Amino acid sequence: MFSHLLRIFLIWGLSLQLGWAVELKGSLTQGGLIIGHTESNAQVFLDNQPIQISENGLFLLGFGRDAKQDIVLKIILPDGTKEIKKLNIIQREYKIQRINGISESKVTPNNNHLSRIQEEAALVRKARTTNDHRTDFLTGFIWPAKGSITGVYGSQRILNGKPKTPHYGVDIAAPAGTLVKAPAAGIVTLAHPNMFLSGGTLILDHGYGLSSAFLHLQQILVKKGNRIEQGAPIAKIGTTGRVTGAHLDWRINLFQTRLDPQFLVPPMGEINKK
Template sequence: MIRLLLVAVLTLLARPADAVTLEMNGAFTQGGIIMGRTDPDVKLTLDGRPVRVSANGVFVLGFGRDAEPDAVLVAKGADGTEERKALKIAKRSYNIQRIDGLPQKYVEPKPEVLARIRRENAKIGKVRKIDTDRPYFAEGFIWPAKGRISGVYGSQRVLNGVPKRPHFGVDVAGPVGSPVIAPAGGIVRLAEKDLYYTGGTVIIDHGHGLSSAFLHMQTVTAKVGGEVKRGAQIGTIGATGRATGPHLDWRINWFDVRVDAAVLVPPLPPKN
């Protein structure tokens, strides 16, 4: 499991009494998630994209699987002073598996299934646009399940020469019925028992566009609109949807940017 963890404390505006100090902690790498704090009245943008700053100055941002090596963070102070900070994003290597000779039905869904997939994807996409002002994420994260890591972020299959979508989650293998808990507090924005690809699926909004998705669940006990605390059970591990065995696929998004959940938590301890 790749865990590139850096800490940066950046002073963006000279050093007068009204200087703006920006503190950031996280993985400055492809798939990385950065949490930080600044003055509440500072306006932040990342490569032109607004970054929400909470009433107490907390913020979060993320970088995609194939993020460019350079990003620009702009901080605008209350007095209108603007500073630009260049961020260096480390490149990662991913496991690419090539499989040839598969029947075409295993490469693409049948046409009659595509309409359902589009409807479900639209529902998920709508949830991921939500920008809740409360920074639940700031309390930190724990693993949502216990077990063996059976899949990692960024891996990809090439089927019959056609590159498929990369895997954007971390997979935790475990027996059917094992508990799945909320890794951090938040609001349940989606709770579905039977999506085509992901089966039993829950999405928790952790604030500021950061959301966790939990896929292939056997049971879903979380309720849409409900507020959950870190450690609260939201369902159980299963093998629903397009799964080859029982496991939890845990994914995190920063809005539409797919980031690596594994950078938020320590390595899982080995099972006895």
């Protein structure tokens, strides 16, 4: 049932007499995704926050860029039995770049653009609230494009002493017009031709709140509501939005929690050799 691509495999179980186990597969690290499985009709809580669980006991856990080291997972079985485990989340060091002497106009957006930026951000947040019980993510993920990695998850610039929003995706440099393929099957929840910051922007929902976003697109080949299969062409790489060159910014979210796409795919170097 679970994809081979996930890197860590843990099984926690009570004694055989109790007849249950919790399976976790994935990356217990900042930016990591976990696919979990337990008994049907159980309840799952992460730091006392309820987690969506399917009728057959499937659930997802995501850890953001700055997730704390100790997080408590609690499982309540239908008979009231509780299992509580402390998850030790690996803390990462991120690439921080400090640049001074930049014109203030390039550091802070013009007030005339702020309302547009806020409106477009609200559209993205809404698309990421999709709560569908499809399990398209279980097939695993492929890279949406091939190219050089020019930006990584978690990196951040400090401009004139002002910390900017961290980068939450992986940047893949490739010529404008290069096809972007669906990394996993899903349904299109947003297809915007030209947002101020991210340019052509596409969001593909893979089920259970897990979604991919594709930024700076030259052209979007699908429409909102379309069902897309893994590997199908969905867009073309471009230079739209605030960019310095042609590339794809691919992002992964679990609802509003931003995850690292590189945990879901093999190293880019391996596929570039093929």
